[in-house]
Amino acid sequence: LAKTTQPISMDSYEGQEVNITCSHNNIATNDYITWYQQFPSQGPRFIIQGYKTKVTNEVASLFIPADRKSSTLSLPRVSLSDTAVYYCLVGPVSGYSTLTFGKGTMLLVSP
Amino acid sequence: DAGVTQSPTHLIKTRGQQVTLRCSPKSGHDTVSWYQQALGQGPHFIFQYYEEEERQRGNFPDRFSGHQFPNYSSELNVNALLLGDSALYLCASSLVRKTGSETQYFGPGTRLLVL
Numbered sequence: 001l002a003k004t005t006q007p008i009s010m011d012s013y014e015g016q017e018v019n020i021t022c023s024h025n026n027i028a029t030n031d032y033i034t035w036y037q038q039f040p041s042q043g044p045r046f047i048i049q050g051y052k053t054k055v056t057n058e059v060a061s062l063f064i065p066a067d068r069k070s071s072t073l074s075l076p077r078v079s080l081s082d083t084a085v086y087y088c089l090v091g092p093v094s095g096y097s098t099l100t101f102g103k104g105t106m107l108l109v110s111p
Numbered sequence: 112d113a114g115v116t117q118s119p120t121h122l123i124k125t126r127g128q129q130v131t132l133r134c135s136p137k138s139g140h141d142t143v144s145w146y147q148q149a150l151g152q153g154p155h156f157i158f159q160y161y162e163e164e165e166r167q168r169g170n171f172p173d174r175f176s177g178h179q180f181p182n183y184s185s186e187l188n189v190n191a192l193l194l195g196d197s198a199l200y201l202c203a204s205s206l207v208r209k210t211g212s213e214t215q216y217f218g219p220g221t222r223l224l225v226l
Contacts, residue, residue, distance in 0.1 A: 043115070043201050043217030044154065087153055095142055095207040095214050098167055101153030 004088045009106040018075045020105050022088030025069045033064060033071045036087045038104070044087060048073070075107075083109045113138055115204050115218035123224045124192050132187040132221045136204030142166075143185040144215065145177060146201040154201055160185050161207055189223075197225045 005023040012018045024033070032051050036044035048055055050062040050071070061074040075082060085104040091097060116135045124130050136143050142161045146154035156169040160179035179185045183204075189196055199222050203215040 041199065041220065041222060043203070043220050045217070046215075093214055095205040096159065096161065096166065097205075097214060098144060098156045098159060098169070099146075099154070099203070099215060100156070101146075103151075103153055 004090055004102050006086075006088050006102065006105045008103065009108065011108050011110065012078055013110050014079055015077050018078050018082075018107060018109075020073045020075075020086055020088075020107070021070060022073070023070045024088070024090045027068050027090050028092075030092050031090050032093045033062065033068075034089045034091075034093070034099075035060070035062065035073045036089065036101075038085045038087065044101075047086070049093065078107075078109045080109050080111065083107060115202055115216050117200075117202050117218040117221050119221060120219070121222045121224075123226065125226050126192055126194060128192050128225075129188065129190045130192060130223060132189075132200050132202075132223070134185045134187070134202030134204075134218060136183050136185070136202075137216045140204035140206050140216070141183050142205045142207045143179060143183065144203045144205070145185070145187045146203065146217075147171070148199040148201060148220070150198070157187070192225045194225050197223060199223075 034049040035047040037047050038044040048060045048062045055062045063072045087104040118133045144159040145157040148154040157171050159167040163179045174190045176188045199220040201220045202218045205215045
């Protein structure tokens, strides 16, 4: 499974756009990039997933360059409730896939 | 549509004891995976059950065992508890035939403290 590298922590203020970049130099052809959000003492929650270019949903955007060796999760206009740990995962996607988490990025949003 | 549920929410045990954690998958899902999350770390895969059999296993000792029932619910058993087993235990369910986004749904977890 491709290893991922992301910042340990990031700080932001309410209303700002936050971009969290994940490096995955050894991504395989059949790997997807998936981001999860986790609040303290809760299970991870799926945010967004993509294979290439750009994906957007109601909560975030995911930018993936052509070489797919990195990806950027973009959170528009964050609020205090976006304070959480964000995990970047890389791997094949199916119902029997196992997920490999790193340490994630702790995002702290301040007033 | 019920999501993934886990019980109990919290548990305190002493070293050497045994513990059983329970998980009910999201409606329509047939596969259950268990993860251990130590404080400050990301979740680590323990094992996965499908059709009542262990299909995949992570790097965990045999003290960790599980079971899946005909209704797809699952149990995680840990024997001879060690202090290092203190963690949040997460259950995730999925549908084996499904590919694509959001393939695994996580439950709220069981917080285990071993004294």
